[in-house]
Amino acid sequence: MEQTIQLSISGLQKTYKSGEGVRDINLEIRKGELISLLGPSGCGKTTVLRTIGGFLSPDSGEVRIENQSILHLPPEKRPTAMVFQSYNLWPHMTVYENLAFGLKLRKTSRSEIRQKVEQVLKLVRLPGMEKKYPSQLSGGQQQRVAVARALLLEPKVLLLDEPFSALDAKLRMEMREELREIQAAGNLTMVFVTHDQEEALSISDRIVVMNSGRIEQVASPQDIYDQPNTLFVAQFIGRMNFLRGQAVGDRINVQSFGFHNEKGLRGEVTVAVRPEDIVMLHDESAGMGGTIRQVMVLGHYAEISIETPAGLTKVFLPREEARSLSTGSAVRIGITRVTAYSQSS
Amino acid sequence: MGWYVRSLGKRKIIEFMVLLLFVFFFLGPLLNLTLLAFSGKWQFPAMLPQVWSLEWWSFVLTQEEVLSSISLSFGIATIVTIASIVICIPAAYAFARIRFPLSRWFLFSFLLTNAFPKMGLYVSIAVLFYQVGLMNTLLGVVLIHIVNTLMFMTWIPAAAFKSIHLAQEESARDVGAGPFRVFWHVTLPMALPGILVASIFTFLSSLDEAQGTFLVGIPDFKTMPLVMYSIVEDYPSTAGAVFSIIMTLPTIVLLLAARRFVNADVMSSGFQMK
Numbered sequence: 232m233e234q235t236i237q238l239s240i241s242g243l244q245k246t247y248k249s250g251e252g253v254r255d256i257n258l259e260i261r262k263g264e265l266i267s268l269l270g271p272s273g274c275g276k277t278t279v280l281r282t283i284g285g286f287l288s289p290d291s292g293e294v295r296i297e298n299q300s301i302l303h304l305p306p307e308k309r310p311t312a313m314v315f316q317s318y319n320l321w322p323h324m325t326v327y328e329n330l331a332f333g334l335k336l337r338k339t340s341r342s343e344i345r346q347k348v349e350q351v352l353k354l355v356r357l358p359g360m361e362k363k364y365p366s367q368l369s370g371g372q373q374q375r376v377a378v379a380r381a382l383l384l385e386p387k388v389l390l391l392d393e394p395f396s397a398l399d400a401k402l403r404m405e406m407r408e409e410l411r412e413i414q415a416a417g418n419l420t421m422v423f424v425t426h427d428q429e430e431a432l433s434i435s436d437r438i439v440v441m442n443s444g445r446i447e448q449v450a451s452p453q454d455i456y457d458q459p460n461t462l463f464v465a466q467f468i469g470r471m472n473f474l475r476g477q478a479v480g481d482r483i484n485v486q487s488f489g490f491h492n493e494k495g496l497r498g499e500v501t502v503a504v505r506p507e508d509i510v511m512l513h514d515e516s517a518g519m520g521g522t523i524r525q526v527m528v529l530g531h532y533a534e535i536s537i538e539t540p541a542g543l544t545k546v547f548l549p550r551e552e553a554r555s556l557s558t559g560s561a562v563r564i565g566i567t568r569v570t571a572y573s574q575s576s
Numbered sequence: 577m578g579w580y581v582r583s584l585g586k587r588k589i590i591e592f593m594v595l596l597l598f599v600f601f602f603l604g605p606l607l608n609l610t611l612l613a614f615s616g617k618w619q620f621p622a623m624l625p626q627v628w629s630l631e632w633w634s635f636v637l638t639q640e641e642v643l644s645s646i647s648l649s650f651g652i653a654t655i656v657t658i659a660s661i662v663i664c665i666p667a668a669y670a671f672a673r674i675r676f677p678l679s680r681w682f683l684f685s686f687l688l689t690n691a692f693p694k695m696g697l698y699v700s701i702a703v704l705f706y707q708v709g710l711m712n713t714l715l716g717v718v719l720i721h722i723v724n725t726l727m728f729m730t731w732i733p734a735a736a737f738k739s740i741h742l743a744q745e746e747s748a749r750d751v752g753a754g755p756f757r758v759f760w761h762v763t764l765p766m767a768l769p770g771i772l773v774a775s776i777f778t779f780l781s782s783l784d785e786a787q788g789t790f791l792v793g794i795p796d797f798k799t800m801p802l803v804m805y806s807i808v809e810d811y812p813s814t815a816g817a818v819f820s821i822i823m824t825l826p827t828i829v830l831l832l833a834a835r836r837f838v839n840a841d842v843m844s845s846g847f848q849m850k
Binding site for chain 2: 284285286305306307308311312313315316317318319320321322323332333336337377380381384
């Protein structure tokens with residue numbers, strides 16, 4: 232794996248008049264890496280992105296690209312390019328003019344501009360669209376042109392601010408696949424802001440989960456999903472059941488279950504269990520008893536809500552298996568894997 | 577015929593009558609004016625002039641005073657329009673983009689000049705002009721015209737600037753354009769329809785301005801509306817009709833030329849207080 236640090240952020244702080252903002256942001260992004268900033272709205276992810284792009288100046292901290300500080304540079308001089316959520320394009324210019332604008336400012340020759348525009352339009356699968364005006368393009372096509380314009384600048388870091396959030400679900404999926412391909416092919420460094428965890432999990436090399444202005448966890452999508460560091464991450468990413476448990480010595484007890492107490496917790500704890508880590512048992516004496524509250528068929532699988540002495544849990548089952556279950560009947564469940572959190576956190 | 581009227585229903589018939597009435601009130605005077613302008617003899621009971629003639633046209637167009645007033649009016653209107661653009665466009669941009677205390681009140685204050693009786697305002701301005709020697713000067717006339725144009729020259733472009741999304745300006749910064757280039761290549765072209773509409777209204781209102789010019793510009797600056805007064809007073813109504821048509825022409829030509837831009841949207845967004 233390549234280890235050159237392309238973008239480094241240290242001690243970044245920005246507080247708005249409203250009291251919101253970001254604090255203690257430290258992040259190192261390697262060359263060729265796609266990093267997602269993920270979090271609920273208002274968590275500060277866009278603040279971080281706009282600070283890198285030069286549209287906000289931080290109260291303190293440092294932002295370096297290829298080990299050079301860029302904080303003193305205005306946006307037009309930064310080696311970054313940004314794709315905004317919407318209204319990226321200039322409606323009075325054709326696609327060609329939109330794409331060529333930045334290159335013209337760089338005094339690129341006319342023939343070279345023509346060639347580059349043609350190439351990049353091919354890359355974003357919009358060949359031959361040069362003469363169209365943005366209003367003649369669909370929302371998805373407009374965002375592709377915006378991505379193309381950012382790519383043309385050959386930025387050292389490409390910033391994307393929820394670029395696909397205004398598109399419908401199917402198109403969004405297509406676009407992120409394409410973006411991932413382009414990113415991998417060009418070994419581009421990207422910072423991608425999103426509030427859509429599915430989007431973040433599917434395209435990122437690493438995810439930065441943010442909450443109320445702070446970084447909660449930085450890890451690969453796998454690790455974020457399997458080992459959420461904090462209760463917030465556990466709640467925010469994917470579906471999760473939360474059960475009551477007690478930490479005693481090196482054991483964490485949930486009813487009759489015992490798990491290893493990795494973090495050395497004490498007292499009452501919250502135990503997080505993924506629905507896929509819960510299994511239905513057919514042995515009457517094993518596991519934990521519960522009563523089925525609800526069976527919801529969601530396409531090829533069913534979501535079963537089970538009331539247990541440790542709390543309400545949800546389980547996913549293939550539809551065939553769920554057929555024999557009905558509301559009110561007693562079942563027994565087993566738990567294969569848990570993560571525990573102290574209740575104060 | 578009867579079945580057709582019945583099939584229309586009461587509502588449609590009333591609507592049609594209202595439309596007819598509206599057209600009569602709206603176009604009737606204009607039609608009358610046009611007929612009058614081309615008549616030689618038109619006496620009471622006749623529906624149409626008995627004798628058609630162009631004699632008053634040749635009379636009006638050979639008056640030295642008339643011709644010089646036309647060129648003076650257009651000259652002043654051009655200067656007023658350019659000056660208003662130079663003064664108001666930066667102000668409009670500031671109102672649209674910069675949040676400063678009381679900005680809404682400042683914007684609202686532009687309405688004040690239209691809230692007072694015009695003559696009262698002009699008289700007090702004239703007093704001021706006397707003291708600084710602006711009476712009977714081109715600058716004085718231009719200034720008094722600008723008093724009237726400030727409002728829409730600021731309001732309409734401000735709305736046009738506001739309708740441009742920040743992301744569109746920011747993405748231009750992002751691709752390497754400095755603030756001035758962004759304004760020139762992105763903001764200004766996008767706001768151009770609004771600015772154009774405001775400029776046309778400025779031009780027309782300056783062409784039409786009579787009261788202020790009368791107070792400040794007499795005797796040397798006799799614009800078209802002022803000459804109009806003396807023609808209406810001194811000559812038969814036919815001459816007045818001819819001159820009215822001459823004065824209406826630029827309005828019609830300009831509005832036709834700009835009809836692509838002049839629409840209810842541009843206008844109404846200009847008069848929203850946001």
